[in-house]
Amino acid sequence: MREICTLQRDLVKAVVPAFAHEGFEEKWRALTQKRREELVLEGLYVTSCAGPDMEDRRRWCPEMTVKALAGNNDKDLIQLLKLLLPKDQIKDDLTGPIHLPNAQFEKMMEIDPNDHGLRRLVDMHRLQRTYFITMTLWSTFNAFVRNLSRYHRFCTDVAYRMVSENKFAPITKEDKDVWRAAEQVLGKSEVKEIRRTQEKAQVTICWNCKRDEESLGKQGRELKACGKCKAIGRITRYCSRDCQVADWKYGFPVPHKNICGKKGYDDDEGTPQPDQVTPTSSSGSEDADDAEIDTGIPAPEPSFKRSPALLHQISFHTEPDSFVDYVFVKPYPHDDHGVSLGLDDDKMKFLIMRRRAMKTGDKAAVATMYEMLLPYAEKLAFGATKLKAQLKSEYGVDVDMVKNPELSPVTAEEKQVGLTLMMKGLMMRDNYSGPKIHK
Numbered sequence: 001m002r003e004i005c006t007l008q009r010d011l012v013k014a015v016v017p018a019f020a021h022e023g024f025e026e027k028w029r030a031l032t033q034k035r036r037e038e039l040v041l042e043g044l045y046v047t048s049c050a051g052p053d054m055e056d057r058r059r060w061c062p063e064m065t066v067k068a069l070a071g072n073n074d075k076d077l078i079q080l081l082k083l084l085l086p087k088d089q090i091k092d093d094l095t096g097p098i099h100l101p102n103a104q105f106e107k108m109m110e111i112d113p114n115d116h117g118l119r120r121l122v123d124m125h126r127l128q129r130t131y132f133i134t135m136t137l138w139s140t141f142n143a144f145v146r147n148l149s150r151y152h153r154f155c156t157d158v159a160y161r162m163v164s165e166n167k168f169a170p171i172t173k174e175d176k177d178v179w180r181a182a183e184q185v186l187g188k189s190e191v192k193e194i195r196r197t198q199e200k201a202q203v204t205i206c207w208n209c210k211r212d213e214e215s216l217g218k219q220g221r222e223l224k225a226c227g228k229c230k231a232i233g234r235i236t237r238y239c240s241r242d243c244q245v246a247d248w249k250y251g252f253p254v255p256h257k258n259i260c261g262k263k264g265y266d267d268d269e270g271t272p273q274p275d276q277v278t279p280t281s282s283s284g285s286e287d288a289d290d291a292e293i294d295t296g297i298p299a300p301e302p303s304f305k306r307s308p309a310l311l312h313q314i315s316f317h318t319e320p321d322s323f324v325d326y327v328f329v330k331p332y333p334h335d336d337h338g339v340s341l342g343l344d345d346d347k348m349k350f351l352i353m354r355r356r357a358m359k360t361g362d363k364a365a366v367a368t369m370y371e372m373l374l375p376y377a378e379k380l381a382f383g384a385t386k387l388k389a390q391l392k393s394e395y396g397v398d399v400d401m402v403k404n405p406e407l408s409p410v411t412a413e414e415k416q417v418g419l420t421l422m423m424k425g426l427m428m429r430d431n432y433s434g435p436k437i438h439k
Contacts, residue, residue: 001127004097007134012090015081015141016315019308020393021329025078028144036070040077043069043140050135060129062104064136077140080133087306089297089314097130105129207236207256208243228261296351296421298359309393310358323425325350326373328382329390339376340425346372347425352410352418357395364405366397 018024028036044064048055058064063075070076083100109125111118204213206223213223216239223237226244230236236256238244247256292298295318300306306314316327316338324338325347341347350372356365370391377387392398410418 001097004127004131004134005094007131007138008084008098009092009094011081011134011138011141012084012086013315016085016090016308016311018141018145019081019085020312021309021331024144028078029072033070036077037066039143040066040069040140042143043136043138046139046143047132047135054132054135057128057132060105060108060125061102061132061136063102064133069136069140077137081137081141082308084134084137085308085311088299089295089306089318090311097127097134099126099130100133102129204237206239206243208238208247211239226256226260229259232261232263292417296425298355298417300358301360304359304361306358307394307396309390310395313394314358325354325425326369326376328377328380328387330382337380337382339373339380341372341376343426348415348418348422351421351425352414353407355414355417361395361397363397363402364407366391366395367399367402367405368407370399 015024031039044058044066048058063069063080068075069080073079080100084098105126109122111122113119204223205211206216216223221239223239226236226238236247238247244256248260249255249257297314297317312329313327316322316324316336323340325341326339328337328339330336341350350369353362353365353368353372356362357369370387373387374384377383388399
């Protein structure tokens with residue numbers, strides 16, 4: 001489950017800027033049907049080769065066909081990627097994987113809800129389905145952008161870590177229940193074949209360089225386990241001191257120094273296993289308010305769907321120590337420009353307008369943001385045309401069509417939140433010692 005969350009998190013981080021400012025959807029649609037099919041076929045091939053049982057997992061994914069993914073329908077590549085985009089903001093940690101719905105799969109998985117063993121089996125198939133779909137979307141996206149060197153390294157890390165962790169996972173009562181239920185449905189011979197396939201996939205490797213125990217043994221070398229991790233039941237092996245140091249500093253998905261000897265990082269107990277399109281969010285109004293004060297980003301109203309461009313804009317504001325009020329996004333290789341409004345420019349008013357726009361897409365608020373940002377856009381040679389286009393891609397609002405915007409009165413809550421965010425931002429800006437921020 002953790003590997004799926006990591007895959008989905010990193011996929012979202014890659015596709016959001018591609019959707020927002022690199023014209024990914026338009027460029028994909030502009031390809032010929034034949035070329036799209038070639039890229040999808042490459043994505044399916046790479047995914048199916050990622051592990052001995054990956055092709056077998058495809059049986060749970062009826063929408064994973066070349067024709068469907070390369071087409072123009074509600075199950076094509078673009079639409080499936082959009083289903084993975086978060087509703088509020090990009091997060092570093094997912095509470096559970098996002099399962100994409102499919103009526104055919106759900107029909108196949110109809111069982112007695114009181115049968116615990118079969119329920120566990122269905123949950124396992126759902127995770128296998130989600131893993132295959134996520135890997136296929138990743139593979140096809142990377143085939144399109146030709147970011148192969150980074151992608152192959154990423155997939156190697158994921159595949160090796162998955163089989164390495166499975167090697168040492170303790171067999172629980174729930175695991176036995178799954179196998180018993182599987183025998184009832186598939187038969188003992190089929191289950192034995194599945195288990196043989198899994199055993200072939202399990203290897204002991206160096207956590208950093210991925211060389212396996214057998215090849216190292218031929219060189220007279222052996223793997224040694226991290227003592228602190230071994231003490232808590234996690235097996236992390238290295239073939240050399242150099243590999244141990246490298247993983248300590250730069251390990252994937254996190255440096256080993258962050259998890260060494262600590263429980264909870266790869267413990268799935270208590271982690272929800274949602275059956276819905278999106279994970280269940282924890283929510284109380286107080287938690288939401290705290291999150292807004294911490295990041296400056298309000299939760300969206302249910303009727304407002306944030307665009308990839310807005311999610312990308314929000315990602316700038318949720319970075320550690322971020323205090324800019326808005327970022328002008330420029331195409332690669334040009335640098336983006338962040339601006340922090342001064343008190344004389346009514347910084348608090350801008351933050352209140354930004355909050356309204358992020359919550360509901362309020363047209364009058366977006367038009368007001370445009371008027372307040374325009375002097376900065378002109379000063380930075382970004383220009384009015386690009387600013388209008390960026391705001392439209394973020395909020396879906398054409399400011400030229402908003403004539404004489406009428407703003408509703410500012411509420412006491414808005415004043416309080418705006419004041420808090422303004423003071424926090426000014427304090428962080430005063431302590432900032434990095435590159436120049438325009439203000």
